Amino acid sequence: MVSSIQRLTGVGVWSYDVTTDEMWWSHKAKEIHGVDPERTFSFSELVSHYTETGESRATTAFEAAIADQEAFTIDVGLVGEGTTEHSIRMHCDPCVEEGETVSLHGAVRDITDEKRREQRIEVLRETSQELRKASSRQEVAEILADAAKNILGLVNTTVRLADKNTNTLRTIEATEECLERAGDRPNYDIDEETPAARTYRTGDPEIHTDHEMTEDDHNRGELRSGLYVPIGNHGVLSAGDIVVDAFEEHDLEAAGLLGQLGAEAITRIGWAKRSRAV
Numbered sequence: 001m002v003s004s005i006q007r008l009t010g011v012g013v014w015s016y017d018v019t020t021d022e023m024w025w026s027h028k029a030k031e032i033h034g035v036d037p038e039r040t041f042s043f044s045e046l047v048s049h050y051t052e053t054g055e056s057r058a059t060t061a062f063e064a065a066i067a068d069q070e071a072f073t074i075d076v077g078l079v080g081e082g083t084t085e086h087s088i089r090m091h092c093d094p095c096v097e098e099g100e101t102v103s104l105h106g107a108v109r110d111i112t113d114e115k116r117r118e119q120r121i122e123v124l125r126e127t128s129q130e131l132r133k134a135s136s137r138q139e140v141a142e143i144l145a146d147a148a149k150n151i152l153g154l155v156n157t158t159v160r161l162a163d164k165n166t167n168t169l170r171t172i173e174a175t176e177e178c179l180e181r182a183g184d185r186p187n188y189d190i191d192e193e194t195p196a197a198r199t200y201r202t203g204d205p206e207i208h209t210d211h212e213m214t215e216d217d218h219n220r221g222e223l224r225s226g227l228y229v230p231i232g233n234h235g236v237l238s239a240g241d242i243v244v245d246a247f248e249e250h251d252l253e254a255a256g257l258l259g260q261l262g263a264e265a266i267t268r269i270g271w272a273k274r275s276r277a278v
Contacts, residue, residue, distance in 0.1 A: 010032075010110060011028065011107050012027075012028035012030070012108045012109070013026045013028070013029060013106070013107050013108075014026065014105075014106050014107070014108065015105045015106070016104040016105075018066060018101055018102055018104070019102060023040075023043055025041060029107075032109070032110045033049055033078065033088070034078070035049065044059070047059060047062075047076075049078055049079065050076045050078055050079070050088075051076065051085065053077070054076030057074055057076060058074060058076055058090060061074055061090075061092065062092070065092050065094045065101070065104055066104065067101075069096050069101055071091075071092060071094060072090075072091070072092050073089065073090070073092075074089070075089050075090075075111065076088055076090065086110065087110070087111045087114075087115040088108055088109065088110060089108065089109045090107075091107045091108075092104050092105070093106065113250065119152055119153075119254060120257055123147060123152065123254065123257055123258055123261070124257070124261070126147070126151065127143060127144075127147045127258065127261050130143045130147075131143055131261055131262065131264070132265075134265050134269065136269065137266055138172060140266050141161060141235075141262075142173050143265075144237055144258055145157050145158075145159050145173040145175055145237075147258055148175075148237065148239060148258060149175050149177070152251075152254050152255065152258065154227075154255065155175060155178070156175060156177050156182065156240040156241065156242075157175050157178060157238070158171060158174040158175075158178055158185045158237070158238050158239075159172050159173045159174070159231070159235065159262075160172060160187070160188065160196060160235050160236050160237075160238070161231070161234055161266075162190065162200065162233075162234060162235050167189060167191065168187045168188065168189055168190060169187060169188040169189075169190060169196055169197060169235060169236060170187050171184075171186065172235075178223075178240065181221050181223055182219075182220050182221035182223050182240065183221050186218060188218075195208055195214060195216075195226065195238070196228050196236045196238055197236075198228075199229065199236050200236045205227065205228060205229040205252050205255075205256055206227065206228045207226075207227050207228075207247050207248075207249075207252055208226045208227070208228075209225050209244060209245040209247075210224060210225060211223060211225060211226060211240075212224075214226075220240060223240030223241065223242060224241065224242055224244050225240065225241050225245055225247060226238055226239065226240040227251060227252055227255055229252065229255045229258070229259040230256075230259055230263075231262045231263045231266070232259070232263025232264070233263070234262070234266045234267075235262075235266075237255060237258060237259050239255060
């Protein structure tokens with residue numbers, strides 16, 4: 001019955017016996033964390049899969065639940081094999097007898113989709129405000145790369161803008177992580193058959209699940225999969241990950257929204273420059 005409820009609700013459960021120092025995680029809880037369901041994990045072993053900030057928050061809350069009988073609900077980032085972050089909500093209730101905490105009981109739930117919806121709203125709010133202040137294509141590229149990395153979690157991001165005089169997509173900005181994993185990012189000829197150039201020409205976003213199957217001669221270093229979205233008719237934003245099949249449609253949707261905001265900003269800057277020239 002419990003396992004059926006967990007499957008239907010997507011919630012995993014866990015418990016901790018303070019007196020014996022024994023931890024129990026349901027199969028669903030382990031599945032949410034992306035770990036082997038047959039293994040036994042301590043709390044510290046499981047939360048080591050969280051981001052550095054998430055691990056610290058979870059450990060502090062766990063210790064306070066035992067020492068001070070404080071229930072908690074926290075959201076933490078979970079990093080798997082790739083570099084795209086997932087989000088987990090962890091809840092805990094202490095069981096107290098005669099003033100002493102004897103056990104903890106809790107639940108975990110994958111809230112990645114919820115967080116990504118929130119991120120899209122945050123992209124609209126924060127990034128649009130930043131882009132209104134931008135006065136050059138370079139500034140727009142920097143804002144887009146920063147938002148892709150720090151709001152959407154697309155840490156390996158490159159922004160290329162079209163140079164119609166040379167018929168190239170010029171690399172204007174790339175995150176530090178992208179450069180570390182893939183090396184200096186090349187410019188692309190607009191007419192060549194690369195995912196970025198094709199996205200620019202057609203205006204259609206693309207997901208490449210495995211760059212081993214990407215039919216061009218460009219080196220992408222450690223990056224194994226990628227997504228590409230147009231920045232209107234001004235360029236392309238791309239992001240990569242070190243694992244195969246890292247991206248889903250919601251990633252493409254969020255990145256596409258960012259590209260639209262960037263396109264609007266570059267168009268506005270172009271109109272402003274032409275107006276001043278008149």
